[in-house]
Amino acid sequence: DLKTALAGGEKALVDILAATHAGMTTDEFEKTVSDWIATAKHPKTGKPYTSMIYQPMLELLAYLRANGFKTYIVSGGGIEFMRPWAEKTYGIPPEQVVGSTGGLKYEVLADGTPVIVKTKELVLNDDKAGKPVGIQRHIGRRPIAAFGNSDGDFQMLEWTTKGKGARFGLIVHHTDAEREFAYDRESHIGKLAQGLDEAPKRGWTVVNMKDDWKTIFPAEK
């Protein structure tokens, strides 16, 4: 029931994904994701999902890395879902992907082959207050800068920018219905309200996609 699932927001989707993929090995799951991402198209734009990324984000990642930063993805999406394509798409290797995390179990098959099997347990819902937890668990230090686009990123931005010394927080506001999408306070997925309300007093930069971004998507290759 897609409508009910979407109404439940990100958490409901994470639960569904954990339940439906339990029993697959990590190798099988990686292959399934890689096959899917290679062919799937967004229903509205008709583009591959890996093309629906933001040119300014790519430029920012490159700029940070050129200046000695280590860049991470910290997403509410499943960690094993993002890893197979994050390096090719964003230049971010598997070990720098933080995401919602299901249980894993190590097993040795009868022929001696070891496998790691996904279980239905949810180890981390990497959203809202789960994001600083995921950051601490995987990175073990507080970020210098964080970039988000929904209230799922609020605590990550808070944790980052409350650190001592120079810190930077930024929210991308999806305001461009023509070139991309426009949504914020009323959206079940990617809701952005508290971030908009508190950004000024917290010193976070809000990017108005429609006005501030000359280019949204990378040029077709």
Place this chain on the structure above:
Amino acid sequence: DLKTALAGGEKALVDILAATHAGMTTDEFEKTVSDWIATAKHPKTGKPYTSMIYQPMLELLAYLRANGFKTYIVSGGGIEFMRPWAEKTYGIPPEQVVGSTGGLKYEVLADGTPVIVKTKELVLNDDKAGKPVGIQRHIGRRPIAAFGNSDGDFQMLEWTTKGKGARFGLIVHHTDAEREFAYDRESHIGKLAQGLDEAPKRGWTVVNMKDDWKTIFPAEK
């Protein structure tokens, strides 16, 4: 009851540590560890624990990094216990430390300060079959080479060396009672039996510390 705890092996210690540190913030815990490691001495040798590391291990880490490898610690010890000193001691930054992992909870204090608090939950016992799980969770790909010294490393060595292509597995056998310690099959902590039995048929290299290591500890600074 130290004797009972030690008889319970590593798992009992991990449980005790998780229970006793619940409620501390990660910042407080890091400070406690840093203060302790700066002054604590090994009861037998009288040396700081950070001096009781292996010169051949330091040389190996440097050699691997000089050849483009990313080096990780994957330990049964607590991840937050090792991070404060792993970089200075081994050149391994916090995000490349994998270890036994307790629960974490993000909270905002009344004055607006965010903290991450340790809970008593055990998220990962990074030992035996838990090591490949920790590796998958944190690194997201199979190692090329793995190095261990107890049966707690068996599954990590198995997972690593059963991968396709060139792989390398090595076990350090503590055989030098004079310069270090000698223990293997009967030890509650650091037991090594299955690894010794199966190393030959699995193609793992066994280092006999007494015979193979010219130097054990780094020169005093």
